[in-house]
Amino acid sequence: MTEEIMRVEGLIKHFFTKQGTVRAVDKVSFSIFKGETLGLVGESGSGKTTVAHTLIGIYEPTGGKAYFKDQSLEKDYSGRSKNLKKEIRIVFQDPGSSLNPRWSIKQILELPLKVHGTPVNRDQMKRITELLNMVELPPEEYLYKYPTTIGGGEKQMVAIARALATDPSFIALDEPTSALDVSIQAKIINLLIRLQKKFDLTYLFITHDLSLMRNMANRVAIMYLGKISEVAPTVDFFQKPLHPYTKMLLSSIPVISDDEEDLKPKKVISRGEIPSPVNIPPGCSFHLRCPEKMAVCSKIDPEMVEIEEGHTVRCHLYADG
Amino acid sequence: MHTKSPLLEIKDLSVSFKVFEGDLKVLNGVNLTINEGEKVGLVGETGCGKTTTIKSVLRVLPSPPARITGGEIFYRGRDILKLKKREIPSIRRGEISAIFQDPLTSLNPVFTIGYQLQEIIKHSLRQQGIEEVSKKELKSRAASLLKETGMPDPERILKSYPIQLSGGMRQRVCISEALRVTVKLLLADEPTTNLDVTIQDQILRRLDELVEKRGTSILFITHSLGVVRHLTHRVYIMYAGNIVETAHTKELFSNPLHPYTRGLLKTVPKLTGEGVSEGIQGRIPNYLNPPEGCRFHPRCGDKMEICINKKPPLFNQGENQMVACFLYGR
Ligand SMILES: Nc1ncnc2c1ncn2[C@@H]1O[C@H](COP(=O)(O)OP(=O)(O)OP(=O)(O)O)[C@@H](O)[C@H]1O
Ligand SMILES: Nc1ncnc2c1ncn2[C@@H]1O[C@H](COP(=O)(O)OP(=O)(O)OP(=O)(O)O)[C@@H](O)[C@H]1O
Ligand code: SF4
Ligand SMILES: [Mg+2]
Numbered sequence: 213m214t215e216e217i218m219r220v221e222g223l224i225k226h227f228f229t230k231q232g233t234v235r236a237v238d239k240v241s242f243s244i245f246k247g248e249t250l251g252l253v254g255e256s257g258s259g260k261t262t263v264a265h266t267l268i269g270i271y272e273p274t275g276g277k278a279y280f281k282d283q284s285l286e287k288d289y290s291g292r293s294k295n296l297k298k299e300i301r302i303v304f305q306d307p308g309s310s311l312n313p314r315w316s317i318k319q320i321l322e323l324p325l326k327v328h329g330t331p332v333n334r335d336q337m338k339r340i341t342e343l344l345n346m347v348e349l350p351p352e353e354y355l356y357k358y359p360t361t362i363g364g365g366e367k368q369m370v371a372i373a374r375a376l377a378t379d380p381s382f383i384a385l386d387e388p389t390s391a392l393d394v395s396i397q398a399k400i401i402n403l404l405i406r407l408q409k410k411f412d413l414t415y416l417f418i419t420h421d422l423s424l425m426r427n428m429a430n431r432v433a434i435m436y437l438g439k440i441s442e443v444a445p446t447v448d449f450f451q452k453p454l455h456p457y458t459k460m461l462l463s464s465i466p467v468i469s470d471d472e473e474d475l476k477p478k479k480v481i482s483r484g485e486i487p488s489p490v491n492i493p494p495g496c497s498f499h500l501r502c503p504e505k506m507a508v509c510s511k512i513d514p515e516m517v518e519i520e521e522g523h524t525v526r527c528h529l530y531a532d533g
Numbered sequence: 534m535h536t537k538s539p540l541l542e543i544k545d546l547s548v549s550f551k552v553f554e555g556d557l558k559v560l561n562g563v564n565l566t567i568n569e570g571e572k573v574g575l576v577g578e579t580g581c582g583k584t585t586t587i588k589s590v591l592r593v594l595p596s597p598p599a600r601i602t603g604g605e606i607f608y609r610g611r612d613i614l615k616l617k618k619r620e621i622p623s624i625r626r627g628e629i630s631a632i633f634q635d636p637l638t639s640l641n642p643v644f645t646i647g648y649q650l651q652e653i654i655k656h657s658l659r660q661q662g663i664e665e666v667s668k669k670e671l672k673s674r675a676a677s678l679l680k681e682t683g684m685p686d687p688e689r690i691l692k693s694y695p696i697q698l699s700g701g702m703r704q705r706v707c708i709s710e711a712l713r714v715t716v717k718l719l720l721a722d723e724p725t726t727n728l729d730v731t732i733q734d735q736i737l738r739r740l741d742e743l744v745e746k747r748g749t750s751i752l753f754i755t756h757s758l759g760v761v762r763h764l765t766h767r768v769y770i771m772y773a774g775n776i777v778e779t780a781h782t783k784e785l786f787s788n789p790l791h792p793y794t795r796g797l798l799k800t801v802p803k804l805t806g807e808g809v810s811e812g813i814q815g816r817i818p819n820y821l822n823p824p825e826g827c828r829f830h831p832r833c834g835d836k837m838e839i840c841i842n843k844k845p846p847l848f849n850q851g852e853n854q855m856v857a858c859f860l861y862g863r
């Protein structure tokens with residue numbers, strides 16, 4: 213599992229609005245290895261969706277570099293090769309609005325097949341049936357249904373089938389289950405894990421549910437205000453969190469048993485103003501909320517340092533490595 | 534902690550939706566009470582009828598297709614279902630406030646956030662008999678509501694359109710709308726699902742303050758059992774249009790009784806990292822022809838002969854727990 217499938221170097225995505233420049237993603241670097249699940253967690257509005265959207269080509273990066281198996285991701289969707297579009301797919305944050313309500317499920321699944329050239333009609337039908345079977349929706353029952361008449365979990369299954377349609381090797385999953393109850397979530401997550409094994413898929417998995425992350429991701433990356441503040445193998449991340457924001461995050465997880473309560477770091481009360489991505493404070497962008505801040509923190513933005521193999525953190529507390 | 538007088542009482546509420554194929558019999562006699570100053574959780578599978586329940590309280594169910602086929606909803610002793618059409622807006626934008634599930638659909642895409650918040654504030658002030666407010670005053674009130682939810686730079690947000698905000702930001706706009714002073718009952722439909730846990734924690738503490746300081750009551754709908762455990766005094770568990778169990782929050786987690794509640798608790802992913810369970814087998818019934826008897830029986834590992842034919846009523850179990858299941862009474 214050490215073949216690097218995606219490499220992101222100093223990726224920048226800024227939005228230029230009347231209210232100023234939104235530095236949604238500000239020099240982000242990470243790698244994703246073939247067959248793994250990289251979890252991406254962080255503050256609401258920290259730029260997770262923007263990272264995913266830039267990688268799949270909804271946005272053109274403002275700066276920096278990203279590669280998928282040595283192919284550059286510098287162009288947006290319209291400028292990408294067919295092969296690249298086929299390889300990198302996404303399941304959106306909101307299952308409701310990402311499926312066209314006027315199209316039947318058959319039509320929804322047909323579109324990527326047409327674009328990516330599955331030739332004859334009969335082959336197309338065969339493939340659609342196959343896709344629905346993959347996500348465990350009986351084709352006879354679902355082919356001609358419309359998104360409005362099926363439940364949220366089923367919609368997300370269709371969205372997953374649509375992502376799989378082009379036989380991709382990389383899928384960005386943007387909070388695929390946050391709108392669903394735990395039982396349906398469990399079904400979808402198990403399905404995703406099975407599909408990953410079967411097709412050797414690589415996932416970028418975005419969620420706010422850290423308990424779910426614990427059970428799904430191989431490695432976790434934490435984002436805060438457009439930057440990555442810590443990356444670690446999942447087990448280390450939960451056992452040896454380093455960054456003060458990570459500790460605050462872990463200590464705020466609402467859990468359901470005392471066993472789990474014991475695994476959380478001591479409660480760090482979350483308070484303080486969250487700075488704006490239009491007006492990022494100097495120094496470490498977390499210093500306004502950080503319980504451990506030092507004089508240097510409000511002046512100099514810390515660099516990423518590696519503390520143990522594969523465990524990196526961007527915080528002055530660890531400046532000497 | 535809270536007084537015992539009921540603020541909202543839902544009694545035997547039944548609601549169906551008329552669709553092309555027939556009637557979807559969704560709510561099947563829902564009973565739910567919220568006392569003054571109480572934080573109540575409502576949990577249940579996707580499609581079990583949680584949103585339909587609060588929409589009935591707010592009288593915003595689209596009708597057709599929705600039809601209330603039975604039951605009463607008392608708010609401070611008055612049956613909301615008997616209110617005249619013109620009396621409805623006054624409860625909806627006055628004492629009872631709601632945070633709807635999908636922030637994108639409850640915000641209008643063509644107006645700025647600032648405009649939408651100010652309209653709501655104006656309305657709420659009018660209810661208190663205040664007609665004249667300066668533009669500046671409105672603006673600063675809107676900004677301070679946003680600040681209360683920990684929203685970064687309110688000035689930018691007020692001038693933005695919904696599409697320019699992240700999912701969690703939209704949600705916070707809706708939350709700030711609900712934090713107005715006049716609110717007595719807050720119906721919150723998944724208000725924190727798109728937020729990271731530190732912000733969620735800040736907002737839950739803010740809601741706690743509301744309850745403490747203003748005596749607001751909250752009905753909190755969520756899929757996060759962790760949030761329920763932290764925030765609420767009491768929980769209702771809903772399955773396929775029925776309340777199947779209710780208990781004090783602590784009891785529910787230490788001693789879940791209904792087979793559905795037990796299955797649900799087992800399915801929650803744990804920090805201890807045992808992997809993700811397969812979920813409760815089967816799926817929620819089709820509301821065109823819901824199962825007779827206990828609506829959970831086709832999925833239940835404990836089902837008995839009686840479960841197939843007869844609908845279990847809520848049986849008392851101890852002082853603070855009720856469960857609709859024949860394992861606990863006949
Ligand atoms: N199209 C856009 N125009 C202007 N600003 C935008 C746009 N899309 C996102 N932003 C801004 O970029 C920042 C990052 O947003 P993004 O949606 O990536 O956050 P996120 O981490 O996915 O948050 P959440 O967890 O709430 O979904 C936010 O400040 C947001 O307001
Ligand atoms: N306008 C409508 N027309 C037809 N059926 C509807 C309508 N609104 C709701 N329903 C049906 O009523 C059932 C309950 O829906 P409701 O939105 O109350 O569920 P919920 O418990 O809030 O689910 P979720 O957790 O997904 O939000 C669903 O099966 C849905 O299909
Ligand atoms: S009433 Fe019967 S079918 Fe329903 S939950 Fe109890 S044991 Fe299961
Ligand atoms: Mg997002």
Ligand SMILES: [Mg+2]
Binds near residue numbers: 583584
């Ligand atoms: Mg709902």
